[in-house]
Amino acid sequence: xxxxxxxxxxxxxxxxxxxxxxxxxxxxxxxxxxxxRIVGKGYHKMAGLAHAEINALNDAGNRAKGAxxxxxLEPCSHYGKxxxxxxxxxxxxxxxxxxxxxxxxxxxxxxxxxxxxxxGIEVKAGIFEDECRNINxxxxxxxxxxxxxxxxKLAASLDGxxxxxxxxxxxxxxxxxxxxxxxIRSNADAVMVGIGTVLNDDPLLTVRVAGKREVRxxxxxxxxxxxxxxPLKARxxxxxxxxxxxxxxxxxxxxxxxxxxxxxxxxxxxDLKDRFIDLKKLMLKLGRLEIMNILIEGGSKLAASALxxxxxxxxxxxxxxxxxxxxxxxxxxxxxxxxxxxxxxxKDVRIKRIGEDMLIEGVPVYNSVSDQSFMRDxxxx
Numbered sequence: 001x002x003x004x005x006x007x008x009x010x011x012x013x014x015x016x017x018x019x020x021x022x023x024x025x026x027x028x029x030x031x032x033x034x035x036x037r038i039v040g041k042g043y044h045k046m047a048g049l050a051h052a053e054i055n056a057l058n059d060a061g062n063r064a065k066g067a068x069x070x071x072x073l074e075p076c077s078h079y080g081k082x083x084x085x086x087x088x089x090x091x092x093x094x095x096x097x098x099x100x101x102x103x104x105x106x107x108x109x110x111x112x113x114x115x116x117x118x119x120g121i122e123v124k125a126g127i128f129e130d131e132c133r134n135i136n137x138x139x140x141x142x143x144x145x146x147x148x149x150x151x152x153k154l155a156a157s158l159d160g161x162x163x164x165x166x167x168x169x170x171x172x173x174x175x176x177x178x179x180x181x182x183x184i185r186s187n188a189d190a191v192m193v194g195i196g197t198v199l200n201d202d203p204l205l206t207v208r209v210a211g212k213r214e215v216r217x218x219x220x221x222x223x224x225x226x227x228x229x230x231p232l233k234a235r236x237x238x239x240x241x242x243x244x245x246x247x248x249x250x251x252x253x254x255x256x257x258x259x260x261x262x263x264x265x266x267x268x269x270x271d272l273k274d275r276f277i278d279l280k281k282l283m284l285k286l287g288r289l290e291i292m293n294i295l296i297e298g299g300s301k302l303a304a305s306a307l308x309x310x311x312x313x314x315x316x317x318x319x320x321x322x323x324x325x326x327x328x329x330x331x332x333x334x335x336x337x338x339x340x341x342x343x344x345x346x347k348d349v350r351i352k353r354i355g356e357d358m359l360i361e362g363v364p365v366y367n368s369v370s371d372q373s374f375m376r377d378x379x380x381x
Contacts, residue, residue, distance in 0.1 A: 007031050007038070007070040008100055008128035014043045014052075015072050015135055020187035020219075021046050023292035026073055026103075026139035030056035032094075034067035047290075051076065053085040057092050065093035072100040072132040074125070077112040086115045099125040100132030104143045138293040141313065147283040148189065148294045150311050152303055153181065154331055155318040161328030162300060167200055169329075173320045176355035181297075182207050184316070188295040190220040190245075190286070194302035195229050204235050205297070206242055218242035220291065224302055226277050228252035228267075232259055239264035247282050276301075279309045304333035307344055307364065315346065316361040318354065 008031075015029025022028075022044050030052040032040030040063065042055025050058075053075050057064050075085035075097070089097060097116055102125060103109060116123050133140065138149035155173045156162050163169035171178065185191055186207040197203060206218040221236045221244045228248045230237070236244050237260065244265040248257070249272050257267050268285055271278045286294070296306055306312050317331070337343055346362030353359075 002033070002036060004070070004098055004124075004127050007033055007068075008072070008098065009131070010038070010041070011052075011070045011072050011100065012128065012131050012135060014041050018043045018045055018052075019135065020189070020293070023047065023138075023189045024142060024290040026136045028052040028071065028073045030069060030071040032056050032060040032064055032067050032069055034060075034063055039063040039067060048081045051082060051085050054082075054088055057088055057094075066095050067093075068096045068098065069094045070098045070100075070127070073136065074099050074101070074103040074108055074110070075112040075116070076103070076105075076108050077115045078107050080107075084112075084115075086112050089116060090119050090121065094121060096122040096124070098127045099123065100127055101125070101129050101136075104140055106143075137313070142287060142292045146287045147280070147311075148287055148291050149313050150283070150294045150296060150306070151184075151188070151314040151316060152296045152306060152312045153184065153316045153318075154298070154303060155181075155320065156331050157320055157322045157324040157328065159323050159325065159328070160331045161324035162298070162331055163329040164324055165327040165329070167329065170201070172322070173318050173357045174355050177318050177320075177357040177359070180354050180359075181318070185219060185295055185297075187293070188219045189291045189293045190222050190295070192222040192224065192294055192296045192302070194299050195223060195225040195227075196299045196301060197297070198223055198225070198230055198234055198236070200299075202231075202235050204241065219295070220245060222247060222286070222294070224277050224279075224282070226251070226272065228256050228260075230260065232256075232263070237263045237265055245286075247277055249277060273309065276305045276309075279306055279311050283311055300329055300331065301333045303331070304335055307332065308335060310366050312364050314361065314363055316359060319358045319360065321356055 011029040011031045015027045018027040025047045029043045031038055040056045040060025042052050042059055044052045053071055077084045077086040113123050141149045191205045205221045218241055221242055223230055223246050225246055226249045230246055245268055246260055246265055247268045247270055261267055270282045345365040347365055349362040351360050
């Protein structure tokens with residue numbers, strides 16, 4: 001006999017199938033249960049398509065009448081690209097609705113629950129809530145700030161070097177770790193690198209390893225390039241495989257901007273901050289493009305600037321069992337830290353073995369070295 005947590009856990013697992021595909025919408029899963037048996041399942045596949053509740057109800061068919069609905073996020077009660085889910089829940093005769101978490105979107109935020117209760121449907125929220133929130137951290141930040149959730153990924157030797165003194169970095173980690181990174185990349189809306197990575201590696205930044213499910217479209221590629229040094233022959237300017245955005249400044253060559261745009265890439269002009277692109281203002285601009293989840297993959301200067309400007313929400317460092325020595329390129333460029341109390345600390349730290357490599361991830365706790373005071377109205381430009 002399944003418990004409420006068991007059925008909601010299943011809904012969470014179903015929701016995960018949509019991660020990386022639904023922006024700017026959340027990843028949502030739903031399960032229809034009748035007489036303690038699962039009669040329908042569904043998840044939100046893509047923005048503009050049917051929501052999880054609708055897919056689960058359609059899967060259940062006539063068996064939905066008098067059944068219970070388990071859904072990871074509060075059903076919407078407003079008209080958007082699709083009709084309100086509460087209407088379908090009511091019309092299909094659902095008896096009880098169990099919700100993982102309330103929707104922080106101001107258009108919903110309790111309205112769906114009140115609508116269902118007002119029609120005589122029993123509603124209970126907060127079932128398996130932590131897990132439901134975990135799969136939608138990007139959505140929650142996006143709704144609150146208008147900016148994407150940012151993960152910083154780094155690969156280093158045991159002594160914290162991301163490349164040799166000659167700049168060689170392929171490949172520090174083993175094949176199994178690289179396949180794991182491609183899985184992470186496939187779940188992101190966009191992948192971001194600095195101009196140094198483009199000049200040194202000429203990367204494609206596409207997803208090249210398929211997982212158990214079909215590979216979605218490649219993430220958007222973003223290059224932080226304050227002086228517009230991106231070569232016109234760079235492979236990522238071939239936009240047939242994926243969209244490319246170059247973030248630069250007013251100091252960029254206007255003729256080259258036209259040339260890059262002529263190749264189909266988009267150029268975004270952002271202000272400078274301490275001789276580096278203002279990443280918070282860039283995040284706000286990217287948020288307006290409905291980019292909700294970004295993976296930063298390098299290099300050391302971009303990593304340092306992102307940490308100093310306080311835009312990182314999660315960090316993943318892959319350590320390989322090798323040593324490169326003190327003349328190798330460090331994990332990050334200077335953070336300007338002179339006292340231990342100013343170090344960037346991490347909470348919720350997890351350690352995982354990936355083949356012969358080690359993955360350490362956590363959530364940065366910002367202090368005086370960084371500035372994480374971001375709000376929607378900070379940048380109007």
